Amino acid sequence: MLNREKRRKFAKEAKAKGIPKEYVDAYLTMLAGKNDGDLIEDGMKVMVNVERVKSGKNYESMHDRYKEFINQCDGQVFTAHVEDNGLVSLKESPEWLFWEGDLIKCKEGDSDGCS
Known part of the structure; x- marks a missing residue:
């Protein structure tokens, strides 16, 4: 599970690579729904x-x-x-x-x- 700092870093890196915000949000939501x-x-x-x-x-x-x-x-x-x-x-x-x-x-x- 990504903590807040890692989520923000991931979103920032994805934005720099041109990955749409919707994709980043969907990925982070998917990660949050996974069981340990x-x-x-x-x-x-x-x-x-x-x-x-x-x-x-x-x-x-x-x-x-x-x-x-x-x-x-x-x-x-x-x-x-x-x-x-x-x-x-x-x-x-x-x-x-x-x-x-x-x-x-x-x-x-x-x-x-x-x-």
Whole structure:
């Protein structure tokens, strides 16, 4: 959960990048509605929800390198790193940032990946 200072910093950075205020507000509202048990924590094992990412309305306009990464990470387990802005990077591939909803948490002891 983002505290007031982090929410303001996130909103300021988003504004500087040209992200519409409605998108920022929607993201912050979505974060506020999550239960602590739903949150992805730093160091947690996760998988990219490839199907969900590919079904996004902006997927086709994404950079080719990003789409190539998404295609290659199907079934791979990564280590999450929660950034200051609330987005999640993957320690094994830190150049990409993800919204928590695009990741699947792994349960401890899962030998076949995540559920």
